[in-house]
Structure formats: structure tokens, C-alpha cells
Amino acid sequence: IPAGFFDPVVVDSSPKMWKRVLSHGLSDKQVKALDIIFEQACNLQDRQRAIVLGRSVDIEKLTADLSEYKSKLVKADLPASVTPYLQICRNIVSDIKSTLFETLKQKKQQQLLGVEDKYFQKLQKSFYFVRIPSDGNCLFGATGRGMKYAKTLTGCKHDGDVKKVVEEARKITKETSTTIATEERLKAVMHLRTDTKYRATIIAEVKHAVETASLGKGNPTSKTILNRMKHTFPGKDLMKAAETKDALDVYCTVMCSERVFGTELEARALSEVLKAPLHIYYRVTNDFEKVEEIKATKIIGVEFESENPPVHLAFYMGKSHYDLLIRRHKVPDPEEEKRKKQREETRKTAGFKCYRLIVTKTGEGQDAKCCEISQIRLFNRTSYLMKQPKLVDGRCAPNYSTINLVDGTEETKMVDENFKKNKKSVLQYEFEKSVPITDYEICYAIPNTNGPRSWELIGVSEDGEVVLDKQEDAKIKGASIKGKISYFKIPEQKEGKAEEKKSEESKEMKSESKGEESKEANESKMEVESDENKTEEMEVEPVVVAVNKDAVADEGVVVGDVVVVDSLGDAASLDPA
Secondary structure, eight states: OTTTTOOOOOOSSSOOHHHHOTTTOOOOOHHHHHHHHHHHHHHHHHHHHHTTTTOOOOHHHHHHHHHHHHHHHHHHHGGGGGGGHHHHHHHHHHHHHHHHHHHHHHHHHHHHHHHHHHHHHHHTEEEEEEEOOOOSSSHHHHHHHHHHHHHHHHHSHHHHHHHHEHHHHOOOOHHHHHHHHHHHHHHHHHHHHHHHHHHHHHHHHHHHHHHHHHHTTTTTHHHHHHHHHHHHHHOHHHHHHSSSHHHHHHHHHHHHHHTOOHHHHHHHHHHHHTTEEEEEESSSSSSSOOSSSOSSEEEEEGGTTTTTTTEEEEEETTTTTTEEEEOOOOOOHHHHHHHHHHHHHHHHHHEEEEEEEEEEEEEEBOOOOHHHESSEEEEEEEEOOOOOEETOOOOOOOOOOOGGSSSSSSTOOOEEHHHHHSEEEEEEEEEEEEEEEEEEEEEEOOTTTTTTTEEEEEEEEEEEEEEEEEESOOOOOOSSSEEEEEOOOOOOOOTTTTHHHHHHHHHHHHHHHHHHHHHHHHHHHHHHHHHHHHHHOOOOOOOOOOOHHHHHHHTOOOOOOOOOOOTTOOOOOOOOO
């Protein structure tokens, strides 16, 4: 920074400190140009801070603005005295570009991991996962552990037997896993050293490792090979040295070391030593979403399929790691099936904790830009279940979030702007306790061109998903559409149930007091005779207590016994209805 930049005499109190410092000797046009350059630099830095803080920033526009700003600095018609300040601006551009590079790299990594998670979640339908320590020995540890139980698995009669093997495989300690990995590693490396057909491949591997690691790229194994080559061939051309026998020894020495990642070459050697095929699963494209069952991405050692059962491995490209896979048996576990049916019967009365409403088509079809809904009302019989849903993988426009679905007014709406990207909108309801949903209502926004036309209401549990209701190209009449769910077994409340209950309670009380009645019989008889004598002396008109049944029913009053009393005092109990 030039001397005098922070001089209190020339620095003004506003953020535009450059203007007064550099305005001496500049024309008004130059001062204005300098002011614009400074303002744009501040704006770019603000957007850089937003990226660092994780806020939403248009990366493409920022990249374009940086290029435009950099060219503007080159073309700026300013004197040499301003050059140091322009250099500061160039440094700002370089710094922001570096931030963008790291941000895009992290974003790409997160996207890769996100898609991989979906891939392996689907793979769990066919396999059990046995986690292997991430210590650089994972390829050898997973393969050795898989061979240990491969033949045992062939004797399993149902999935219950497979689960027992999985539990045993998961109980292996880290120390035992390291021992297994070391044994398999040594077998593979000795096979590579003695089998001459691998020599050309090893030379190519060494050259590739030297080339990539010299440029600061490649994996940790490549860097280890480069350092070992430098130590073995000091001051020599490493690319030429890679073709010698000593380079073969370097590669084998490195691969014999613990915590050095195994490559496909070692996987092939393992397959030949163990005489077993290796089925490796990893994501290459998104086609896995369209298939019912995922098949192995790569099979090493196809020629050994008839000799030994295969070892299944999951390979995570995002973190270069292997886990062991154990295939689920086609025959379900009888005990688990029994428990599953019991849980299903419980859910038919208690309901689910989690529900999903998946909209797959709107009024504008599956290619609609967004999905718009005014209100969604869920009911348990006549009770309204007020619950704000979560929009899964969607994006709500400002002031159009899911809170508008439960605010009680049809003037607001939720807007999912990612409907076209995801080909669907998923609204997830999560309750603290299980609750059955018997009815629901979807209210459409006005106009309802982007309202739902096809959707599914799904109940989600530990046993999977159950489609409770499905609508295809629903015909909309009015401002809303209602749906009814017949999955749940909820007992109907019969009319007069309360009266019946009260009558039963009355009978119980009578039976309990039966003994006491016998004791009071004589006293009661004397009182009745006395009352009869009195009524004979007094000429009393008959009294009738009338009840308006309709009024009672409308008000919902619970009526017990209705009594008509005559002139003699005799009582007759009528039916409660």
C-alpha cells in the first residue's frame, strides 16, 4: 500500500478512501472511473464473503463478472500513480477465483457423495454392508473377510441364517482385520512379483504414478511411489528408470507396506490367488435409479465363477474405500416375517409416524416449472391434524414456503421451484407418535394450472413404504379435491355407544349392591306402604314428565332413564332412546 494511504488528512470517513487520496492531478473522468473500479471491487468481495458463509450466490454470474472486471482493469485509462491500487484489485480477483475453485471443488465432491449415498442406499435392498476400517488396507481386508465366510453363506437356508453370518463378520476387531489384510496383501504382491505377465502393467503403473505425483496430483499411493523412486534413482530420469527391474522392486516394496491403497492390479492378483471372482459395485451413471436390482459394475476373475462363490465389494469413489457386501437370501427370515406381520397389524390401527405426499404431475404436465399448492389438510376421522411438512430436495420461492400449507387461508400457497429438476415434489410429514390418516384434502392455488394432478400418499416405516392412496390425472372440480384412505382398521363409533356403556355400568353397580338391597328390603317396604296411604288420602292429578327426543338428539345430551310418574307413585322405566 502506498505511503500516506491512511493519512488522516486525506482519508475521508466514507468507505471510498481512494477517491481523496488519488484525486490530486486526475481529471473528473478518471476520478469517476477509479470510483467505479473501487465500488465493483467491494461488491465482488461482498459476494466472496457470502460464498464463504455458505449463502446462495450465482456462481456463473460471479465468474462472468470477474472476467469483465479483469478486462476493465487492463483497459483503465489511469496514470502510473494509480498502478499500486489497480494491483490490489487484481489481487482481489485472484483471491476470489481461488475461493470459487475451492467452493466448486467442494460442491462437486458433495454432489458425488450425495449421489453415491442414493446408490448405496438402493444397494442395501440386496446386500448387508460390513464396514471395513479406513486404514489403507480396505481392499485386502474386505476381500479376506469375504473369503472367510463365502462357503458358509452357500449353506444358508434363509435370510435368518445370513444375518447370523453378517453379525459374526461385523464382530471382527480392527486388529484381526489388519492381520487378515496383511496376509492377503502379501499373497497378492508375491503373485505380482513372480508372474511375468504383470511386468508391463506394473511399469505403466509406475510411470503413471511418477507423472501424476510430479504434477501434485494423484492418490497417496502415487506420491509414495514417486518418493521411493527418487530415493532409489537419485538424479536420474524417473520415466526411463521405471522400465528397469529395480522399478518393479520399488512398486512391490511400496505395495507390501501397510496403509498403502490397493489398485485394480492388486484386486486382479487377489482374484487369481484366491481363485474367486470379485464383484465390485460403484456408481458410474445415474441409470441405477431406473433398474429394480443393481448389478455389479465390474467383475474381476470371471473364469473362477464355477470354482468358488464370489466376493462382493462396495467401492466408494468419493473417498476411495472398500466395504464388504453380503447378499441377502431370497428366502425371508421366518421369524422376521412373523414380526413384520405383527408390526403391520399394529400400524393398521395405530398408523405411521412418517407420511410422504409425492406429486408427480401438475396441470402443466411432468415438465412444469414448479408445483403450487394452497393448503393440505390431514384428518384422523373428524380430527384435523395440523402439521407443517418438510419439502424434500425442493426449493421454495421467497414467501412461498411450506408454512403456507397450514396457515388456514387459501390466499397463500407453497411453490416448489425444483419440480422440473426433480420430476416430482415430495412433502414429508413427521409426527412424534404414530397416527392414522383417514382423509385428506388438497386445496389448489388460484389459478390452479400448476396444482397437483397425479400423486401418491405413502406411509413410511422400518419395514418400508406402503402406498395408502394413489391418484392419476385427477379431475378437479372446484377449489380442492378430497381423498379417503381405507388402509387403516379404525372401529366405527356406534350411535348410542355412550348410553350402552352407561347402562352396563348401571348393571354392574346393581349387581354389586345386590347384597345391600336384601338388608334394606323391609325398610323399603314400610316406606312404600306409608307413601301409598298418603296418596290415597290426597287426590293428586297424574304427572307426566315428557322429553323432547329431537331436541335432546340435536344438543348431543346423554339421556339415562326417562321416568313417567302416575298418581299412585308407581314408576316405569322407559328405553333411553
